[in-house]
Amino acid sequence: MNILMFGPNGSGKGTFGKVLCDKFGIPQVETGVIFRENISKGTPLGKEAKGYIDKGELVPDGITIPMILSRIKEKDCAKGWLLDGFPRNKTQAVAFWDALQKEKIKLDYVVELILDRETAKKRIMGRRLCPKDNNHPNNIYVKANLPVEKDGKLYCRVCGSPGLLTRADDQDEAAIDKRHGIYFDTNKGTLAAVNYFKERVKVIQLDTELGVKEVSENLLKLVK
Numbered sequence: 001m002n003i004l005m006f007g008p009n010g011s012g013k014g015t016f017g018k019v020l021c022d023k024f025g026i027p028q029v030e031t032g033v034i035f036r037e038n039i040s041k042g043t044p045l046g047k048e049a050k051g052y053i054d055k056g057e058l059v060p061d062g063i064t065i066p067m068i069l070s071r072i073k074e075k076d077c078a079k080g081w082l083l084d085g086f087p088r089n090k091t092q093a094v095a096f097w098d099a100l101q102k103e104k105i106k107l108d109y110v111v112e113l114i115l116d117r118e119t120a121k122k123r124i125m126g127r128r129l130c131p132k133d134n135n136h137p138n139n140i141y142v143k144a145n146l147p148v149e150k151d152g153k154l155y156c157r158v159c160g161s162p163g164l165l166t167r168a169d170d171q172d173e174a175a176i177d178k179r180h181g182i183y184f185d186t187n188k189g190t191l192a193a194v195n196y197f198k199e200r201v202k203v204i205q206l207d208t209e210l211g212v213k214e215v216s217e218n219l220l221k222l223v224k
């Protein structure tokens, strides 16, 4: 089962990707991790990529795509893979699709997590971290994950710990807007990439406004 997953930051790609990976026994493949592995192992592609990263430049698709192909040919991908974080734009989508065709690798599904831009931004900015356990979900903008409020202070909804924290990245509005700008661009950006796949592969669209449990159930019904 080979799956490509799309969704704006804040739509729960990690969470829903894991649901599918657990069901099919496949690994979640992320470009960031692939870059880091190639660089730390000093592979020829890794060395080339590092040159661009060190200069603060984007790694060209001619390096990224072969790296992804070599990753999805590894042993743990024998039953398939779920890739997220790539392609980010239409140009990359076309190049990646052509590469898959050339390698005769079938893409079974494209999953598109649907969430409007404003809600996605609020979900990121509303995240609060429990000082005791990172896995305790708290979010001041998500009804199902509201922290407990007492005398104007917030406490972890799971364990009741005071002193909920925010992550600097989650509060960097400019960075969030920039990433969402690329994602929601239907001309050249990520949504243009999704549209490109709609003409070629089965694309499953999933409304992520619902709770995690309902979205997961819907996802498992649709991808089989």
Ligand SMILES: [Zn+2]
Pocket: 130, 131, 132, 133, 136, 156, 157, 158, 159, 160, 161
């Ligand atoms: Zn907690």
